[in-house]
Amino acid sequence: MFDFVSPAPAKETIRSVNWLRLGVGLTLLGLVIVAWSPFVINHATTLAVVNAEILRITSPIQGVAAADLPAPGARLAGGAEISLVETTIPEERELDRQETELAMTSVRIKQLEEALATIERHEADVRDRWAALVATGQEILSRQRDEADAKLRAALARHRQAEAELLLAEDMRRRGLYSDTRVEAARSAVAAASAEADAAQARIATLEAKMRALARGVHFTDGYNDVPYNVQQLDRLLLIREDLKERLSAERARETGLLRSLARERRAAELRANFTRRIDRPLMVWARHVAPGALVGPGTMLLDLVDCERLFVDALLPDRAYPDLFGARAEIRLAGGIVLSGDIVEVRGAGARERGIPTAARPEGDAIDRLTLRITLSAEQANLLRGQGDDLCGIGRHAEVIIPGRLPRFFSDLRDALRRLSPIEGIAPASQGSASAQVPS
Numbered sequence: 001m002f003d004f005v006s007p008a009p010a011k012e013t014i015r016s017v018n019w020l021r022l023g024v025g026l027t028l029l030g031l032v033i034v035a036w037s038p039f040v041i042n043h044a045t046t047l048a049v050v051n052a053e054i055l056r057i058t059s060p061i062q063g064v065a066a067a068d069l070p071a072p073g074a075r076l077a078g079g080a081e082i083s084l085v086e087t088t089i090p091e092e093r094e095l096d097r098q099e100t101e102l103a104m105t106s107v108r109i110k111q112l113e114e115a116l117a118t119i120e121r122h123e124a125d126v127r128d129r130w131a132a133l134v135a136t137g138q139e140i141l142s143r144q145r146d147e148a149d150a151k152l153r154a155a156l157a158r159h160r161q162a163e164a165e166l167l168l169a170e171d172m173r174r175r176g177l178y179s180d181t182r183v184e185a186a187r188s189a190v191a192a193a194s195a196e197a198d199a200a201q202a203r204i205a206t207l208e209a210k211m212r213a214l215a216r217g218v219h220f221t222d223g224y225n226d227v228p229y230n231v232q233q234l235d236r237l238l239l240i241r242e243d244l245k246e247r248l249s250a251e252r253a254r255e256t257g258l259l260r261s262l263a264r265e266r267r268a269a270e271l272r273a274n275f276t277r278r279i280d281r282p283l284m285v286w287a288r289h290v291a292p293g294a295l296v297g298p299g300t301m302l303l304d305l306v307d308c309e310r311l312f313v314d315a316l317l318p319d320r321a322y323p324d325l326f327g328a329r330a331e332i333r334l335a336g337g338i339v340l341s342g343d344i345v346e347v348r349g350a351g352a353r354e355r356g357i358p359t360a361a362r363p364e365g366d367a368i369d370r371l372t373l374r375i376t377l378s379a380e381q382a383n384l385l386r387g388q389g390d391d392l393c394g395i396g397r398h399a400e401v402i403i404p405g406r407l408p409r410f411f412s413d414l415r416d417a418l419r420r421l422s423p424i425e426g427i428a429p430a431s432q433g434s435a436s437a438q439v440p441s
Helices: 007-041 093-175 180-215 229-273 319-324 379-386 407-421 432-437
Strands: 043-051 055-058 063-065 081-086 274-278 283-288 301-306 312-318 329-334 338-348 370-376 398-403
Touching (some): 081 301, 229 274, 312 329, 319 370
Antiparallel strands (some): 055 301, 283 301, 312 370, 329 398
């Protein structure tokens, strides 16, 4: 009635199915091991983001935000001048004061220059009069010397005549024709002629001395002044001219200082009237803190800017990865098949204070007992992110960071973990401290 099937083929089928299951399981296990081996051997984390430092612009004046204040995502070309804040009532009192002072200084400089020119013209006239006076004095002294020479010649002639008359008188007295009184009169005439000649010679010597003194600028006109009035006027004009030059130099120096101060004040007035900012390199607007036309005051945040060519990656790693980070190069993987690489430029512990420069993003994760890594990206890699159609240059994108580790360290970490999980006391060898404590005395 019943057909009995031999059990041997069924056992073979079951055995084949079991082997197939075992093979599939081992294959899946191998795939899992292969897939997770980089994360087991290396230091890997998914708590990483593409980041950039923020250049924050604040208002230095009180006014209203510009109507064309750039919106988030706007690209600012290098060398562009953007208007940020416009003042409602320009403050120009200091500018007006300095302009008035500069105008008054310019007027004083012009007056001093005119006075100096007048003094120089008057000094030239005085010098001309002095030259004429010297020439006239020399001519007068020369004529007086000619007159003295003539008097000397006349005195010498009278002296010769008196000597001839004296000889005649003495001869006539010997003959008995003249008396002694007549001879004495002739002698007196000789003495008078000699004295007159000596006086003429002295007069000539005096005139020559005056001519020599006049050539040196010394005049003998009275007992009080050795120089003429014109020379005294030149001395006074010299003092006045030096004083005018000193005042003119001071006013010109003041004018130069006022010009520099006025240029700075005009620039400051322009900044107070309309706050603009020159962009030196291409930047992108990351955030706008005020709306166009809104009232702002000094210190109000206006824009946050980022440089899309200076990107980096911030990542969080466990603290035990610290020894393997020095000199390592990180591999960065992003969604979409983008693989980047960069150098670790900063390692900051969990207890370190935050950096003073704000950033556009931060890794989402608990930073307790974790290291914060900063990995730089080259400009070519930053342009690669921007070339993926991302308007925000990839800032804020989550990334996967892998840093090559050391396999022996993995096994030591696994051994330490097993020791910590083991419920048997004494399975781990004593620490260095306890071993030193157990050294027999």
